Ligand SMILES: Nc1nc2c(c(=O)[nH]1)N[C@H]1C(S)=C(S)[C@@H](COP(=O)(O)OP(=O)(O)OC[C@H]3O[C@@H](n4cnc5c(=O)[nH]c(N)nc54)[C@H](O)[C@@H]3O)O[C@H]1N2
Ligand SMILES: Nc1nc2c(c(=O)[nH]1)N[C@H]1C(S)=C(S)[C@@H](COP(=O)(O)OP(=O)(O)OC[C@H]3O[C@@H](n4cnc5c(=O)[nH]c(N)nc54)[C@H](O)[C@@H]3O)O[C@H]1N2
């Protein structure tokens with residue numbers, strides 16, 4: 001593969017033209033991208049009433065490959081008529097994530113049950129009635145309700161309400177596999193679980209930390225902001241075990257100077273070991289204290305716990321910090337000095353921080369560092385969990401959680417004159433484990449790919465098999481539909497955001513609520529998510545109960561209810577008339593007024609985790625490539641890391657040598673959760689020695705079910721593995737099967753890739 005030395009740039013521009021051709025021309029794609037709907041991909045927040053490709057600071061044009069891919073996916077034709085008669089479950093299981101995605105849009109409800117090997121189309125009435133009949137015969141506690149972050153606030157709100165009225169709090173969203181540690185960590189420190197900044201704050205900072213994330217690939221539009229920080233003579237410090245190409249240099253396609261000459265992003269790039277951030281952040285805090293750079297006045301006026309933290313920092317020794325972080329003292333000193341010299345600092349982070357068993361501690365350590373220098377509660381300073389899905393934050397806000405905020409619970413109860421369950425429901429991993437133990441019988445998934453996003457793929461498949469029924473509401477086929485099967489599996493096809501018949505809203509990572517107009521349906525068949533949920537409510541809980549489901553099928557009415565029930569959301573009640581998008585009250589902290597019990601920020605002490613693993617093992621991170629959106633793979637190559645395929649394990653050349661491996665040798669990767677055969681071991685000088693990288697979701701066979709006890713987020717980024725040449729295992733190993741092998745375009749199943757692609 002050609003070596004890529006910068007992110008973004010001409011490849012991104014050419015890609016746009018290619019995608020436009022695929023979907024029927026640049027004008028058609030342009031019109032779709034400019035419609036008044038919130039962007040479908042990451043939570044940076046774009047579109048809405050300002051029109052597509054406009055960011056929250058009003059900048060235009062803002063576009064990235066991922067938003068084009070998501071749009072092109074929704075603009076696909078329907079899955080062919082004979083498809084489900086032709087392809088059995090076993091054959092669908094042989095499809096790769098990319099092949100499933102490109103089969104086309106789901107347009108009819110589907111059912112597979114019992115021993116049948118084929119999905120068959122069923123009509124809407126039968127599909128909905130089967131679901132309702134099943135629920136009517138179960139105890140509510142035997143059900144769970146999982147939501148992804150692609151749906152609207154309105155759909156999330158009514159669905160969690162339906163589940164609670166039915167009688168369970170087993171309601172959760174993909175945040176439990178994503179930023180839950182950020183919410184828990186921030187709440188413990190500041191009293192709120194969301195970003196304290198706006199995008200303008202980030203742009204106006206003189207130092208931005210990007211910790212454990214690769215926004216060049218996953219939030220490309222943030223790169224314009226980082227470019228702007230550098231142009232304003234500010235700095236960007238990147239903390240990541242991998243030197244990610246686009247974090248070093250990025251060509252912002254919408255900026256001519258940047259497009260032609262590229263923009264330097266990182267001013268300083270520091271590579272800790274996987275899981276070494278807690279020790280590193282603590283080390284930086286210790287050094288900031290040593291330099292006398294703390295803001296004593298701010299600490300005294302607004303924070304609890306500084307004295308204890310200071311003594312703790314002073315008691316730590318440098319050898320321990322360096323050994324546990326993988327970073328030497330000189331580099332820690334360099335970060336601390338730059339931080340001490342800066343006046344307006346924003347800390348941003350993503351999955352490299354949250355996907356650990358000490359994810360909450362990581363987030364608290366970031367908050368400690370910010371508080372030490374008074375970098376929260378002033379304009380152009382603060383904390384920014386860089387969220388994933390476009391409306392994952394909204395899902396949490398509108399109550400798609402196992403426990404409602406007390407005030408929300410009380411308001412709902414008094415508004416409807418009902419009693420809702422009060423026990424704490426199961427989180428996502430809790431649901432999977434309870435299903436495996438036979439305690440759950442029914443699962444309802446609004447969007448997402450619960451099977452594909454889980455650790456321990458073999459375990460989750462067995463867990464879902466034990467359910468009597470699982471229901472998936474999706475736009476396209478994914479691996480969950482092939483592998484995540486219950487006794488009865490129902491797929492309901494839904495409309496995408498820009499096809500909704502009524503307006504919907506979404507919330508960005510900056511707590512900004514957007515209004516999406518919806519638009520004409522591209523296919524007949526799929527239904528609106530809100531309409532489906534309201535119909536289920538009507539059939540399950542009756543027309544005569546406390547809820548008028550006809551009213552709750554109207555998104556305007558749901559917004560009015562949300563405005564009444566959720567603190568800070570009052571303006572949503574008027575949004576249909578005013579078209580005024582808004583920031584949720586109380587989220588951005590321009591003053592150091594914290595929503596904790598005593599109004600003061602709380603600092604936390606941490607033991608530094610001992611780096612796990614033996615000399616023969618590597619620490620494995622499971623990450624995204626540039627060409628995928630979570631479990632949906634658009635391209636098999638990873639442009640920025642220079643990989644032409646996904647069935648690889650990337651490791652430092654010194655590790656290859658140490659383990660007696662050669663570049664491109666076929667290996668078996670083993671962890672406590674399982675093994676993956678026939679992976680290519682690749683030399684990758686950009687990763688810190690001792691650490692390795694594989695692509696998610698294929699590598700989920702290897703990820704054990706260890707979760708952070710405080711946030712219940714799995715440690716997707718820290719899996720201990722051994723890597724052995726396949727040849728060394730001959731005799732012990734059975735021939736690779738489709739299940740044990742990362743699917744390759746030409747592997748697995750009895751169909752060639754060409755056959756399968758022709759099918760779609
Ligand atoms: N193109 C694209 N965009 C996306 C997505 C997508 O799949 N594709 N997904 C969306 C979603 S839901 C999310 S949550 C975000 C995810 O966005 P990211 O968090 O940026 O995505 P990951 O691929 O999980 O990569 C995390 C980064 O963390 C680094 N890392 C791994 N372990 C550690 C560690 O221990 N410490 C540190 N400091 N760094 C570490 C990796 O090297 C990698 O660069 O992106 C969103 N946007
Ligand atoms: N090993 C490993 N595992 C991980 C991660 C990791 O880094 N490593 N990351 C984790 C993270 S951060 C996350 S967020 C989860 C992702 O978990 P999920 O959110 O559950 O999964 P996605 O792959 O984003 O879901 C994709 C599906 O969403 C459907 N979809 C798209 N648009 C819509 C829509 O408008 N409505 C509806 N109803 N459906 C729609 C499509 O059918 C598509 O197949 O995975 C987690 N799992």
Ligand SMILES: [Mo]
Pocket residue numbers: 177178179387388389
């Ligand atoms: Mo995520």
